[in-house]
Amino acid sequence: MLQQFKGIYYFYFMFSYLRNIFILLFLSVLSFQAKSTHLIGGYMEYNCLGLSTGNIVQYELKLYLYVDCGPGSNVIIEPAAFTIFDENTGLDVLNSSMQLTKDSILPNNISNPCVVTGPNVCVKEEIYTTTLLLSPNRPHRITYQRCCRNNSIANVFRPDEQGTTLTTVIPAFNTDSCNSSPVFNDFPPISICSGYDVNLDLSAFDPDGDSLVYSLCAPFNYPDRLDVRPIPANPPPYSFIPYLSLFSASNPMPSNPALTLNPISGKLNGTPTTLGQYLLGYCVEEYRNGVLINTTRRDIQVNTGSCDPVITSAIQDQNLFCDGLTVQFQNNSTSNVALQGYKWDFGVLNQQNDTSRKRNPIFTYPDTGVYTITLISNPGLPCTDTSTNDFHVYKKLSPILAIEGQTCIDANNVTFVARGLYEPYASFNWNFGSSANITSSTSDSVAGIIFSGGAGTYPVQLIVSQDECSDTIDQQVVLYPNPTIDFTYSDSAGCYPLPVNFTSLATPNSAIVHQWDFGDGASSSLKNPSHTYLANGFYDVELTIRTTDKCIDTLTIIKKSVIDISLDSSKNKVNYSYTDSAGCYPLPVQFLNHSVYEGNATFLWDFGDGTTSTTENPRHTYTANGYYNVSLAVTTTEKCIETFSLQKDSAIYISLDSSLNEIKFGISPTEACPGTPIMFLDSSFYEGSADYFWDFGNNSLSQLQNPSYTYTDTGYYSVGLLLITKDKCVDTLVLSKDSAIRILPTPTSILELSDSMKPLKHASFSFDGSSSLSNTSSQLYINGVFISNSSLVDYTFTDTGHFTVTQIVQNDFGCFDTTSAIVFVYDEFEFIIPNIFTPNGDRVNDEFAVRACGVYEYEIEIFNRYGISVFQSTSMNINWTGRINERIASEGVYFYKIKIKDFMGEYRNYNGALTLIRD
Numbered sequence: 001m002l003q004q005f006k007g008i009y010y011f012y013f014m015f016s017y018l019r020n021i022f023i024l025l026f027l028s029v030l031s032f033q034a035k036s037t038h039l040i041g042g043y044m045e046y047n048c049l050g051l052s053t054g055n056i057v058q059y060e061l062k063l064y065l066y067v068d069c070g071p072g073s074n075v076i077i078e079p080a081a082f083t084i085f086d087e088n089t090g091l092d093v094l095n096s097s098m099q100l101t102k103d104s105i106l107p108n109n110i111s112n113p114c115v116v117t118g119p120n121v122c123v124k125e126e127i128y129t130t131t132l133l134l135s136p137n138r139p140h141r142i143t144y145q146r147c148c149r150n151n152s153i154a155n156v157f158r159p160d161e162q163g164t165t166l167t168t169v170i171p172a173f174n175t176d177s178c179n180s181s182p183v184f185n186d187f188p189p190i191s192i193c194s195g196y197d198v199n200l201d202l203s204a205f206d207p208d209g210d211s212l213v214y215s216l217c218a219p220f221n222y223p224d225r226l227d228v229r230p231i232p233a234n235p236p237p238y239s240f241i242p243y244l245s246l247f248s249a250s251n252p253m254p255s256n257p258a259l260t261l262n263p264i265s266g267k268l269n270g271t272p273t274t275l276g277q278y279l280l281g282y283c284v285e286e287y288r289n290g291v292l293i294n295t296t297r298r299d300i301q302v303n304t305g306s307c308d309p310v311i312t313s314a315i316q317d318q319n320l321f322c323d324g325l326t327v328q329f330q331n332n333s334t335s336n337v338a339l340q341g342y343k344w345d346f347g348v349l350n351q352q353n354d355t356s357r358k359r360n361p362i363f364t365y366p367d368t369g370v371y372t373i374t375l376i377s378n379p380g381l382p383c384t385d386t387s388t389n390d391f392h393v394y395k396k397l398s399p400i401l402a403i404e405g406q407t408c409i410d411a412n413n414v415t416f417v418a419r420g421l422y423e424p425y426a427s428f429n430w431n432f433g434s435s436a437n438i439t440s441s442t443s444d445s446v447a448g449i450i451f452s453g454g455a456g457t458y459p460v461q462l463i464v465s466q467d468e469c470s471d472t473i474d475q476q477v478v479l480y481p482n483p484t485i486d487f488t489y490s491d492s493a494g495c496y497p498l499p500v501n502f503t504s505l506a507t508p509n510s511a512i513v514h515q516w517d518f519g520d521g522a523s524s525s526l527k528n529p530s531h532t533y534l535a536n537g538f539y540d541v542e543l544t545i546r547t548t549d550k551c552i553d554t555l556t557i558i559k560k561s562v563i564d565i566s567l568d569s570s571k572n573k574v575n576y577s578y579t580d581s582a583g584c585y586p587l588p589v590q591f592l593n594h595s596v597y598e599g600n601a602t603f604l605w606d607f608g609d610g611t612t613s614t615t616e617n618p619r620h621t622y623t624a625n626g627y628y629n630v631s632l633a634v635t636t637t638e639k640c641i642e643t644f645s646l647q648k649d650s651a652i653y654i655s656l657d658s659s660l661n662e663i664k665f666g667i668s669p670t671e672a673c674p675g676t677p678i679m680f681l682d683s684s685f686y687e688g689s690a691d692y693f694w695d696f697g698n699n700s701l702s703q704l705q706n707p708s709y710t711y712t713d714t715g716y717y718s719v720g721l722l723l724i725t726k727d728k729c730v731d732t733l734v735l736s737k738d739s740a741i742r743i744l745p746t747p748t749s750i751l752e753l754s755d756s757m758k759p760l761k762h763a764s765f766s767f768d769g770s771s772s773l774s775n776t777s778s779q780l781y782i783n784g785v786f787i788s789n790s791s792l793v794d795y796t797f798t799d800t801g802h803f804t805v806t807q808i809v810q811n812d813f814g815c816f817d818t819t820s821a822i823v824f825v826y827d828e829f830e831f832i833i834p835n836i837f838t839p840n841g842d843r844v845n846d847e848f849a850v851r852a853c854g855v856y857e858y859e860i861e862i863f864n865r866y867g868i869s870v871f872q873s874t875s876m877n878i879n880w881t882g883r884i885n886e887r888i889a890s891e892g893v894y895f896y897k898i899k900i901k902d903f904m905g906e907y908r909n910y911n912g913a914l915t916l917i918r919d
Contacts, residue, residue, distance in 0.1 A: 688727020
């Protein structure tokens with residue numbers, strides 16, 4: 001089974017590799033020909049999607065790249081090539097690529113209230129996504145490499161020759177379950193302001209609830225301008241970015257105090273002091289049960305800039321001087337930043353409450369005088385500005401000129417009065433013109449002014465003076481001709497109620513009092529009234545008008561028998577229809593009124609079953625069998641008032657003759673093992689809704705329409721359904737199916753273990769499932785991986801840990817039973833170093849290889865007799881084959897240094913000699 005799994009794993013990745021190899025080769029050629037934009041930063045993220053077919057773990061992989069999109073940049077959109085390495089051996093497993101799924105411009109995240117704008121930069125975030133299928137039994141490293149960075153970066157040695165290695169490690173599925181990497185809570189910082197405190201959130205959250213620790217760290221480098229995007233990527237270990245001598249990962253830019261990253265909260269603090277571009281790297285370490293399982297490394301080019309605000313505080317100039325003690329202030333402040341607030345001081349001496357925080361406040365002064373106004377923009381912030389202005393406050397001057405008296409052509413006598421707002425000490429100056437009998441005056445009111453010259457317009461001027469202010473009112477007096485009278489009406493005959501509109505033709509068209517008498521005891525003072533006549537007869541109409549100003553007069557006109565009210569013109573007629581005449585109850589019937597009448601009407605329906613309705617088009621539901629007479633009475637309420645009705649005998653017939661109700665249901669499956677959900681599928685027909693009552697044959701019931709039920713005991717079961725319809729054609733229906741379901745017998749799994757725990761050196765176990773009952777087959781699994789179809793299995797473990805051993809038995813009916821047990825394989829320490837090896841190609845002792853048990857870290861270096869290193873390795877799976885730089889090494893004595901970490905966490909060092917013999 002293990003060989004079969006390896007074959008599937010190899011086939012899948014070989015298929016993916018062949019599918020993408022042409023694209024990757026084509027892209028690698030393009031990378032030499034096209035100049036791409038400069039690299040700003042990036043990181044890798046993955047999300048575990050769970051086990052897939054064939055016991056392979058599925059992951060979603062995301063690559064975040066930050067690239068320069070400013071002037072002169074050349075953004076190239078192409079797949080991102082990456083390489084998967086076996087983390088244990090360092091060997092590459094697969095070369096593939098992922099597609100660009102999203103790109104967007106990152107926001108400039110400067111939030112200081114005194115900041116104008118940060119450095120003028122443009123950074124684009126490119127997100128590449130793909131899906132991986134990985135073996136669950138070992139950790140994998142995913143690596144993407146790219147060159148190069150901006151030459152303007154100030155903290156990196158030759159930055160235009162440096163790139164990035166974005167990498168992440170996916171732990172083995174069996175070791176750390178299904179792990180997902182942390183997800184950052186915000187975009188990386190793009191710009192910060194020199195001279196201002198930094199408080200940035202660089203934190204992340206972990207989907208698995210693992211513990212996260214934050215730190216400033218150096219990005220991994222990829223310094224190769226000739227191969228900008230290598231395919232495949234270079235294997236680990238990776239070198240760090242080369243900082244200039246004054247900088248480091250923990251001191252990435254000039255700052256006082258220095259930048260610090262809180263290891264718990266992920267908050268970045270400090271105060272940058274110098275303008276420039278700096279490379280910032282930070283790491284998120286992911287711990288589970290106190291063990292580090294992965295590190296997410298993110299880097300970004302941070303731009304510091306000068307962010308000095310320009311604020312001008314300003315109060316409006318005074319242009320109103322006699323507007324009263326209440327002043328509306330206008331804030332004319334300007335700024336190239338968003339102002340955070342204002343503070344006004346209105347200049348009242350010995351008063352503490354003459355302030356306001358509003359933008360455009362209103363303030364009432366206690367007295368007249370000259371006040372110094374102060375306005376502060378951004379009070380309490382380091383960026384602020386103050387302005388002052390003097391305001392003259394006087395009491396309000398707002399006079400009104402009133403005209404009283406007669407203004408007819410043949411008789412005019414006018415009085416002029418100064419009103420409105422002014423103080424008792426105000427002065428007045430009138431000018432009535434040369435056509436008036438009195439041409440001027442200094443009193444606040446002047447009576448007996450007579451104008452000569454006939455109909456027309458005569459100008460009058462009043463000047464009122466007070467304190468330092470004056471107000472001039474220019475107005476006109478109009479002399480009008482004598483009035484005239486007449487009227488018209490809209491209707492002269494009809495049946496009641498008859499609305500009639502009356503229109504006055506009196507002149508002039510202003511300042512006239514109207515008095516109407518409609519001849520039926522009703523009257524009106526409106527100019528153009530509307531009156532409704534409510535009784536038959538002939539009516540006289542009288543109109544009297546009276547002017548109240550200008551030219552005053554009273555005139556009356558009477559028109560005899562102008563209105564005739566009778567029912568001779570009525571066209572009223574009753575009729576109606578309905579949607580259904582027969583059916584089973586409950587039967588809803590829609591009744592529609594088709595009566596003819598003028599205006600509005602009231603309705604009285606009698607449905608023949610003791611119920612009535614006053615709705616014009618009612619909907620009524622019949623709930624009992626029988627024949628029903630229906631009648632409608634219509635009473636008009638507006639025009640030609642009368643009541644008229646129509647009855648239709650036996651209009652509605654209610655019975656169950658038309659019922660189409662039918663009860664039916666299906667069962668799936670009808671034969672199954674215990675524990676299998678059985679679906680009961682209703683296929684009954686009825687109108688409206690219904691209640692369901694199921695009997696599953698074992699005293700279990702359900703009221704769902706389509707229930708699911710799981711039987712736990714074997715045997716035959718009868719099923720019954722009781723259906724009660726509720727809305728249309730109410731009825732009760734019953735259907736029973738005898739022995740409709742058979743629940744099959746099940747086997748019994750019994751698993752016996754030779755041992756429950758052993759050391760790794762003697763980790764051979766026997767698993768015996770032969771005592772199982774009523775089964776025809778047996779399968780054994782270890783940690784979900786199929787091992788054998790035999791009931792007796794001898795198995796040797798090659799790794800330590802707790803392992804779940806599961807037996808699944810099956811009988812002739814296809815029913816299953818499962819038993820599981822846990823075995824524990826623990827470590828012992830053993831480390832054997834050979835002193836001779838013979839790399840002659842006979843496949844016996846061809847490599848210098850140690851034998852070990854309980855070893856978790858391993859480093860070896862071999863030297864020739866001159867002390868020159870000829871071989872290095874950090875994996876016990878990579879051994880010396882007797883070759884130096886691909887050449888055959890000479891026979892003789894060599895020396896080794898070995899450093900290991902045992903399963904107890906202790907480090908051990910071994911030094912010695914070995915002999916290379918080829919014969």
